[in-house]
Amino acid sequence: MATITLVTGGNRGIGLAACEGLAKLGMHVLMGSRDLAKGETAASALRQRGLEVEAIQVDVTDAESIEQARQTIQNQHGRLDVLVNNAAILIDETSNIMRLPIEIMRETMEANFYGPLMLCQAFLPMMQQQRYGRVVNVSSQAGQLSTMGNYAPAYSISKTALNALTVMFAAAMHGGDIKINAMCPGWVRTDMGGRNASRSPEEGADTIVWLATLPKDGPTGGFFRDRKPVAW
Ligand SMILES: NC(=O)c1ccc[n+]([C@@H]2O[C@H](COP(=O)([O-])OP(=O)(O)OC[C@H]3O[C@@H](n4cnc5c(N)ncnc54)[C@H](OP(=O)(O)O)[C@@H]3O)[C@@H](O)[C@H]2O)c1
Known part of the structure; x- marks a missing residue:
């Protein structure tokens, strides 16, 4: 029985x-995409290389879209084993906290925080039922309080909140083999990271793959970069 995996914002980048x-490990990957056409194109390119990847519409800012995806996954697969909360936006790189427009803060929180919150609430009950699950929250060094400055305040604060959500959901799991962790991919060459970034998307995804496949005695409620714990 293949592991059923959902990756939000799976159509490009990390x-x-x-x-x-994850598909190369033999998982059946549901590529979440807010624009289904983009997802179909990206998924079909991976299928042509022999990987089991199908596109599914998920806009992480839309509760109805998440509920629709939950029902589709429940009906077609009966379960979800791995959830990767990857989708995010960075729209305030040139801003600073003194003049951050509140609507930018709200829009950022919708995608980067309320999205993962709703997805965890939708899929963790399924994982609890089967007593198995791996959740990977793709966070950022920008969200680390220990090194925080004044860079991209909405984005950074949304990732700090995502880290808190990671700790809370991990603490809410009692029994079963369910692990919820946050990670930083490093600075990665994507539309978000830009072409001068030091890492390839594959390098950025390495710790995601590692956390998605943790053994039963692996960590939960932690924050990782390069497969190692980092400060909050
Ligand atoms: N790149 C870096 O250097 C870096 C560093 C630290 C952390 N990260 C984190 O790594 C993750 C991936 O970043 P990336 O560099 O791959 O970003 P990216 O190239 O900008 O890709 C973002 C992805 O998220 C999707 N997305 C945005 N809003 C969405 C929504 N409302 N619903 C569903 N999907 C949505 C995009 O879909 P569309 O194609 O439809 O726009 C796209 O697939 C993010 O969580 C980011 O914060 C990245």
Whole structure:
């Protein structure tokens, strides 16, 4: 029985590399994409290389879209084993906290925080029922309080909140083999990271793949970069 995996924002960037890396391990990957046509194109390219990847419409800012995806996955697969909360936006790189428009903060929180919150609430009950699950929250060094400055305040705060959500959901799991962790992919060459970034999308996705396949005695409620714990 193949592991059923959902990656949000899977149609490009680190999410796409995560879909490929996880499918290469034999998982059945559901490539979440807010624009289904983009997802179909990206998924079909991976299928042509022999990987089991199918596109599914998920806009992480839309509760109805998440509920629709939950029902589709329940009906077609009966379960979800791995959830990668990867989709995010960075729209305030040139801003600073003194003049951050509130609507930018709200829009960022919708995608980067409320999205993962709703997805965890939708899929963790399924994981609890089967007493198995792996959730990977794709966070960022920008969200680390220990090194935080004044860079991209909405984005950074949304990732700090995502880290808190990771700790809370991990603490809410009692019994079963369910692990919920956050990770930082490093600075990655994607539309978000830009072409001068130091890492390839595959390198950025490595810790996602590792956390998605943790053994039963692996960590939960932690924050990782390069497969190692980092400070919050
Ligand atoms: N790149 C870096 O250097 C870096 C560093 C630290 C952390 N990260 C984190 O790594 C993750 C992936 O980043 P990336 O560099 O691959 O970003 P990216 O190239 O900008 O790709 C973002 C992905 O998220 C999707 N997305 C955005 N809003 C969405 C929504 N409302 N619903 C569903 N999907 C949505 C996009 O879909 P569309 O194609 O439809 O726009 C796209 O697939 C993010 O969580 C990011 O914060 C990246």
